Amino acid sequence: MGETPLTVAIGRQNVDLVRYFLDQGAATIKLNDSGSTPLHLAAAEGSCEIVEFLLSSGAYVDAIHLGGTALHSAAHSFGWYWLYCSCNCATVVHSLKCVKLLLEAGADVDGNCKETPLIIAAISASTEILKCLVLAGADANVPDSLGRAPIEIAARSGRREDVEILFPVTSCIPNVRDWSVDGIIRHVKSARPAKKAMLTSAKSKAHEAFKNGNYYLAARIYKEAMTLDPGNATLLSNRSLCWLRLGDAKNALNDAQACSMMRPGWPKASYREGTALMLLKDYEKACGAFLDGLKLEPRNVEMEDGLRQALESLKIYRSSPGQD
Structure with missing residues (x-):
C-alpha cells in the first residue's frame, strides 16, 4: 500500500x-x-x-x-x-x-x-x-507567504502573550507608528486591508501553490483564507484535496466531514470523504460515502469510479485470510 x-x-x-x-x-x-x-x-x-x-x-x-x-x-x-x-x-x-x-x-x-516553523507556531496559536x-534563535522577521511577520499574525488574532514573546526579537515595522505591544495590536486591527481583497489574494496564492505541487503551503493558505470566510465550504473542500495529495488521510477526512456539515447535500463533500476513507482503507464506509454522493448526483463519473474501486477493495479485503 x-x-x-x-x-x-x-x-x-x-x-x-x-x-x-x-x-x-x-x-x-x-x-x-x-x-x-x-x-x-x-x-x-x-x-x-x-x-x-x-x-x-x-x-x-x-x-x-x-x-x-x-x-x-x-x-x-x-x-x-x-x-x-x-x-x-x-x-x-x-x-x-x-x-x-x-x-x-x-x-x-x-x-x-518558504514557511518557517515560527510562522507555523504563530498561526497555530502554540x-x-x-x-x-524564539529562545532557540528563530528569526522573527521572516514573513509568511502573505508577507506578514509572525508578530502581525499573533496580533491579528489578539493573542497578547504571543505578541509579547515576539516583540523583543522583532525589528520595528515601518508603518507601525506606536512600536509597542499595544501599538502593534491596534495597528493590525485598524490597518487591516479590505476583507474581500485579502480573501481573493489568499485564494490566488493557494491555487498557485497547489498548481506548483506545494500542497502543504496551499493547505496553510486555505486555513488563512478560512479565517476571512469561515463559512466557505469550497475552501474546506480544497484543503481536503491538499491533504489527500499529501497522503494525510485523517486531516482530509476531517475537512471533508466538516465540509458536509457546512454544506449538506453537496456531492463534492461526499466524494472527498469517500476518497479519504479509501486512503484509510475503511472500504465499507467509503462505499457509503460514494453511494451518498451518487444519490445527490446520479451520473457523476468520478463518484461511480470511486464506488467501483471501493467495492473491489472491500471484496479483496473480505476474501483475504483472517477476515470474515
Missing part, C-alpha cells in the same frame, strides 16, 4: 516494533509513497520516543518533504489537533518535546523552507512552541 514496515510501525506508534526494525537496519531516510520520511511521520504524530530512536539511528534532521522539515511537522501538529478538538495538554507537551528533541539534534530553527523557537 505504499508504506514501508517502519512507517507502518510509526503510524501505529508501536515503539517496540520501531526499535526492532531500526535494530535490523531499516533505512531512516526511505520515503513512503506519499513522500514522507519516518522522521516527518513521527514528528507529526508527536511520538517523542520514536523521534529519539530515529535521531539516534542517524535520521537526517533537516530532510525536506513537501516544503517542510520534521521541525515544521512538530510545530504544525498541535495546530491541526487544536482546530478539530478541545485543547489537550498531553498533545501540547508531546509536540513541544518533539520540537526540543529536533532542535537539540541540530535542526535548522528556521527550517530552510504559545509554548513559539517561545521555545
Whole structure:
C-alpha cells in the first residue's frame, strides 16, 4: 500500500516494533509513497520516543518533504489537533518535546523552507512552541507567504502573550507608528486591508501553490483564507484535496466531514470523504460515502469510479485470510 514496515510501525506508534526494525537496519531516510520520511511521520504524530530512536539511528534532521522539515511537522501538529478538538495538554507537551528533541539534534530553527516553523507556531496559536523557537534563535522577521511577520499574525488574532514573546526579537515595522505591544495590536486591527481583497489574494496564492505541487503551503493558505470566510465550504473542500495529495488521510477526512456539515447535500463533500476513507482503507464506509454522493448526483463519473474501486477493495479485503 505504499508504506514501508517502519512507517507502518510509526503510524501505529508501536515503539517496540520501531526499535526492532531500526535494530535490523531499516533505512531512516526511505520515503513512503506519499513522500514522507519516518522522521516527518513521527514528528507529526508527536511520538517523542520514536523521534529519539530515529535521531539516534542517524535520521537526517533537516530532510525536506513537501516544503517542510520534521521541525515544521512538530510545530504544525498541535495546530491541526487544536482546530478539530478541545485543547489537550498531553498533545501540547508531546509536540513541544518533539520540537526540543529536533532542535537539540541540530535542526535548522528556521527550517530552510518558504514557511518557517515560527510562522507555523504563530498561526497555530502554540504559545509554548513559539517561545521555545524564539529562545532557540528563530528569526522573527521572516514573513509568511502573505508577507506578514509572525508578530502581525499573533496580533491579528489578539493573542497578547504571543505578541509579547515576539516583540523583543522583532525589528520595528515601518508603518507601525506606536512600536509597542499595544501599538502593534491596534495597528493590525485598524490597518487591516479590505476583507474581500485579502480573501481573493489568499485564494490566488493557494491555487498557485497547489498548481506548483506545494500542497502543504496551499493547505496553510486555505486555513488563512478560512479565517476571512469561515463559512466557505469550497475552501474546506480544497484543503481536503491538499491533504489527500499529501497522503494525510485523517486531516482530509476531517475537512471533508466538516465540509458536509457546512454544506449538506453537496456531492463534492461526499466524494472527498469517500476518497479519504479509501486512503484509510475503511472500504465499507467509503462505499457509503460514494453511494451518498451518487444519490445527490446520479451520473457523476468520478463518484461511480470511486464506488467501483471501493467495492473491489472491500471484496479483496473480505476474501483475504483472517477476515470474515
